[in-house]
Amino acid sequence: MWGWPGLFGLLAVPPGILVGLSLAHGLDAWSGRCPLRPGFLAVGLAIGTALVGGSLVGMSAVHAPREVILERQATLRIPVEQVWAAVEEPTFWMRWDGLIGEISPLSSGTDPQTEPGSTARTGDTYSALLRVAGRNVPVRLTVRSVAAKREMGWDVTWSQGSAVKRFVFRLHLQPRGDETEVTYRVQYHLPSFGARLANTLALESGVRESMEESLSGLDRWAQEHLGR
Secondary structure (H helix, E strand, O other), X not given: OOXXXXXXXXXXXXXXHHHHHHHHHHHHXXXXXXXXXXXXXXXXXXXXXXXXXXXXXXXXXXXOOOEEEEEEEEEEOOOHHHHHHHHOOHHHHHXXXXXXXXXXXXXXXXXXXXXXXXXXXXXXXXXXXXXXXXXEEEEEEEEEEEEOOOEXXXXXXXXXXXXXXXXXXXXEEEEEOOEEEEXXXXXXXXXXXXXXXXXXXXXXXXXXXXXXXXXXXXXXXXXXXXOO
């Protein structure tokens, strides 16, 4: 159904008909069998070309991988202790991270509420706004992993549901003398065609841009506020 002649056929037929009719009219007019209608020719070619582009995007989404793994690296010219000081306190993330717009602690079961200013513990939960494809989306963030001066990761739970599943992201730090190699990794699952289409159109490019912003923001914020 999803290959040829199923969905691919449905996607290819409309632009093919429009472009074919427009070209046929142009050839008939050139051979003198009918008067040229510039408006019909221009509109047919414009719409047909647009539909061709849409069809290509749709076909790309059909064969896009269901599991997306994105990774960015940067070497910051500051020691790992300074970088970790900006990472270990979860509410600091909204000051430099490109994905997290706002974040505040939540209560977790019978445990006392996590206080702002405290270091992260695995399982701590936070209310947040996640910047996704130009939108601020309400989510719950759960600390997935913490390794002092090495790694911190988050699990995302969508407050209003989402076609994107198992969205996780983490930051890994590797000391290199007085510098720190930082790896930002985002992974998520796209179970449906609609989710893969949205990823092709906007989601993946938006996440990549946010990851770049995060690395540059971490470098800048750590140096300005935690530098010694």
